[in-house]
Amino acid sequence: MAxxxxxxxxxxxxxxxxxxxxxxxxxxxPGHCERMKELARAGKYDNVAFHRVIDGFMxxxxxxxxxxxxxxxxxxxxxxxxxxxxxxxxxxxRIPHARGSIGAARSAxxxxxxxxxxxxxxxxxxxxxxxxxxxxVTSGMEHVDKIARGEPPVNPDRMISVKVAADx
Numbered sequence: 001m002a003x004x005x006x007x008x009x010x011x012x013x014x015x016x017x018x019x020x021x022x023x024x025x026x027x028x029x030p031g032h033c034e035r036m037k038e039l040a041r042a043g044k045y046d047n048v049a050f051h052r053v054i055d056g057f058m059x060x061x062x063x064x065x066x067x068x069x070x071x072x073x074x075x076x077x078x079x080x081x082x083x084x085x086x087x088x089x090x091x092x093x094r095i096p097h098a099r100g101s102i103g104a105a106r107s108a109x110x111x112x113x114x115x116x117x118x119x120x121x122x123x124x125x126x127x128x129x130x131x132x133x134x135x136x137v138t139s140g141m142e143h144v145d146k147i148a149r150g151e152p153p154v155n156p157d158r159m160i161s162v163k164v165a166a167d168x
Contacts, residue, residue: 005023011036013161016146025135035085036134052152054149061158092132101119103127
Protein backbone atom coordinates (compact mmCIF):
# COMPACT_ATOMS: atom_id res chain seq x y z
CA MET A 1 0.00 0.00 0.00
CA ALA A 2 1.21 3.49 -0.80
CA UNK A 3 2.19 5.78 2.04
CA UNK A 4 -0.63 8.30 2.37
CA UNK A 5 -0.47 11.20 4.82
CA UNK A 6 -3.95 10.38 6.22
CA UNK A 7 -5.28 7.08 4.79
CA UNK A 8 -8.64 7.49 6.56
CA UNK A 9 -9.18 10.76 4.66
CA UNK A 10 -7.73 9.70 1.31
CA UNK A 11 -9.99 8.48 -1.50
CA UNK A 12 -8.76 6.27 -4.35
CA UNK A 13 -10.82 6.58 -7.53
CA UNK A 14 -9.97 3.97 -10.15
CA UNK A 15 -10.53 5.25 -13.70
CA UNK A 16 -9.87 3.47 -17.00
CA UNK A 17 -6.46 5.14 -17.30
CA UNK A 18 -5.33 4.81 -13.67
CA UNK A 19 -5.87 5.81 -10.06
CA UNK A 20 -6.84 9.28 -8.91
CA UNK A 21 -5.81 10.07 -5.32
CA UNK A 22 -7.97 12.60 -3.45
CA UNK A 23 -7.08 14.08 -0.08
CA UNK A 24 -10.27 14.94 1.78
CA UNK A 25 -10.53 18.06 3.96
CA UNK A 26 -12.45 16.97 7.09
CA UNK A 27 -11.38 20.13 8.93
CA UNK A 28 -13.13 22.25 6.25
CA UNK A 29 -16.17 20.13 5.34
CA PRO A 30 -16.60 17.23 7.79
CA GLY A 31 -20.12 16.29 6.67
CA HIS A 32 -19.20 16.06 2.98
CA CYS A 33 -16.05 14.04 3.75
CA GLU A 34 -17.96 11.58 5.92
CA ARG A 35 -20.61 11.17 3.21
CA MET A 36 -18.02 10.41 0.52
CA LYS A 37 -16.34 7.83 2.76
CA GLU A 38 -19.68 6.25 3.71
CA LEU A 39 -20.78 5.89 0.07
CA ALA A 40 -17.33 4.65 -1.01
CA ARG A 41 -17.27 2.03 1.75
CA ALA A 42 -20.76 0.87 0.74
CA GLY A 43 -19.62 0.48 -2.90
CA LYS A 44 -22.20 3.03 -4.06
CA TYR A 45 -19.75 4.94 -6.29
CA ASP A 46 -18.47 1.84 -8.10
CA ASN A 47 -19.34 1.85 -11.84
CA VAL A 48 -20.98 5.28 -11.63
CA ALA A 49 -20.71 7.38 -14.81
CA PHE A 50 -19.31 10.86 -15.30
CA HIS A 51 -22.61 12.23 -16.61
CA ARG A 52 -21.65 15.88 -17.13
CA VAL A 53 -18.18 16.69 -18.39
CA ILE A 54 -17.52 20.18 -19.73
CA ASP A 55 -14.17 20.81 -21.42
CA GLY A 56 -12.19 23.52 -19.64
CA PHE A 57 -14.55 23.43 -16.63
CA MET A 58 -15.21 20.22 -14.70
CA UNK A 59 -16.20 16.53 -14.66
CA UNK A 60 -19.30 15.65 -12.61
CA UNK A 61 -20.23 12.23 -11.24
CA UNK A 62 -21.69 10.58 -8.17
CA UNK A 63 -25.36 10.12 -9.06
CA UNK A 64 -25.57 6.77 -7.29
CA UNK A 65 -29.30 6.60 -8.03
CA UNK A 66 -29.26 6.94 -11.85
CA UNK A 67 -25.72 6.60 -13.13
CA UNK A 68 -24.57 3.10 -12.22
CA UNK A 69 -23.40 1.64 -15.51
CA UNK A 70 -24.27 -1.96 -14.62
CA UNK A 71 -27.53 -1.47 -12.76
CA UNK A 72 -29.62 1.41 -14.00
CA UNK A 73 -27.66 3.88 -16.10
CA UNK A 74 -30.11 6.23 -17.74
CA UNK A 75 -28.50 9.15 -19.61
CA UNK A 76 -31.71 11.17 -19.47
CA UNK A 77 -31.93 10.83 -15.67
CA UNK A 78 -28.21 10.81 -14.77
CA UNK A 79 -27.46 13.85 -12.68
CA UNK A 80 -30.97 14.14 -11.25
CA UNK A 81 -30.50 11.91 -8.21
CA UNK A 82 -28.45 11.34 -5.13
CA UNK A 83 -28.34 8.64 -2.49
CA UNK A 84 -30.97 7.46 -0.05
CA UNK A 85 -29.24 9.52 2.66
CA UNK A 86 -30.39 13.03 3.67
CA UNK A 87 -29.03 16.08 1.86
CA UNK A 88 -26.05 17.87 3.40
CA UNK A 89 -25.81 21.41 4.72
CA UNK A 90 -23.39 23.62 2.80
CA UNK A 91 -19.92 23.80 4.33
CA UNK A 92 -18.44 26.79 2.54
CA UNK A 93 -14.83 27.48 3.43
CA ARG A 94 -12.04 29.61 2.09
CA ILE A 95 -10.59 26.86 -0.07
CA PRO A 96 -10.78 27.97 -3.73
CA HIS A 97 -12.16 25.90 -6.59
CA ALA A 98 -8.68 25.31 -7.98
CA ARG A 99 -7.60 22.74 -10.58
CA GLY A 100 -8.13 19.30 -9.08
CA SER A 101 -10.39 20.43 -6.26
CA ILE A 102 -13.46 18.34 -5.42
CA GLY A 103 -16.71 20.30 -5.19
CA ALA A 104 -20.13 19.19 -4.00
CA ALA A 105 -22.73 19.29 -6.77
CA ARG A 106 -26.14 20.54 -5.72
CA SER A 107 -29.38 22.10 -6.95
CA ALA A 108 -30.18 25.80 -6.59
CA UNK A 109 -30.58 25.19 -2.84
CA UNK A 110 -27.12 25.51 -1.19
CA UNK A 111 -28.11 22.80 1.33
CA UNK A 112 -29.01 20.17 -1.29
CA UNK A 113 -25.67 18.40 -1.88
CA UNK A 114 -25.93 14.65 -1.46
CA UNK A 115 -23.71 12.18 -3.34
CA UNK A 116 -22.73 14.02 -6.53
CA UNK A 117 -19.42 15.81 -6.87
CA UNK A 118 -17.25 17.39 -9.52
CA UNK A 119 -13.53 17.64 -10.19
CA UNK A 120 -12.37 20.99 -11.54
CA UNK A 121 -10.27 20.83 -14.72
CA UNK A 122 -8.96 24.35 -14.05
CA UNK A 123 -9.22 27.14 -11.49
CA UNK A 124 -12.91 28.08 -11.35
CA UNK A 125 -12.87 31.00 -8.92
CA UNK A 126 -16.41 32.06 -9.86
CA UNK A 127 -17.62 29.01 -7.85
CA UNK A 128 -15.86 30.13 -4.66
CA UNK A 129 -18.22 30.53 -1.73
CA UNK A 130 -21.11 28.96 -3.65
CA UNK A 131 -20.21 25.26 -3.67
CA UNK A 132 -18.56 23.26 -0.90
CA UNK A 133 -14.94 22.24 -1.60
CA UNK A 134 -14.00 19.13 0.37
CA UNK A 135 -11.07 17.48 -1.38
CA UNK A 136 -8.08 17.92 -3.65
CA VAL A 137 -6.61 15.56 -6.25
CA THR A 138 -2.99 14.97 -5.20
CA SER A 139 -2.09 12.55 -8.00
CA GLY A 140 -3.70 11.17 -11.14
CA MET A 141 -5.07 14.45 -12.51
CA GLU A 142 -3.77 13.35 -15.92
CA HIS A 143 -6.39 10.55 -15.78
CA VAL A 144 -9.16 13.05 -14.93
CA ASP A 145 -8.10 15.13 -17.95
CA LYS A 146 -8.87 12.13 -20.22
CA ILE A 147 -12.52 11.69 -19.09
CA ALA A 148 -14.94 11.70 -22.07
CA ARG A 149 -16.67 15.06 -22.57
CA GLY A 150 -20.40 15.64 -22.97
CA GLU A 151 -23.67 16.43 -21.17
CA PRO A 152 -24.04 13.47 -21.04
CA PRO A 153 -21.09 11.96 -22.92
CA VAL A 154 -22.09 9.54 -25.71
CA ASN A 155 -19.89 6.83 -24.16
CA PRO A 156 -19.35 8.05 -20.60
CA ASP A 157 -16.34 7.11 -18.56
CA ARG A 158 -17.04 5.77 -15.10
CA MET A 159 -15.50 5.38 -11.70
CA ILE A 160 -14.52 1.69 -11.79
CA SER A 161 -14.09 1.67 -8.02
CA VAL A 162 -13.91 4.20 -5.21
CA LYS A 163 -12.23 3.25 -1.94
CA VAL A 164 -10.98 4.83 1.26
CA ALA A 165 -7.18 4.30 1.28
CA ALA A 166 -7.31 2.96 4.86
CA ASP A 167 -9.41 0.06 3.53
CA UNK A 168 -7.44 -0.61 0.35
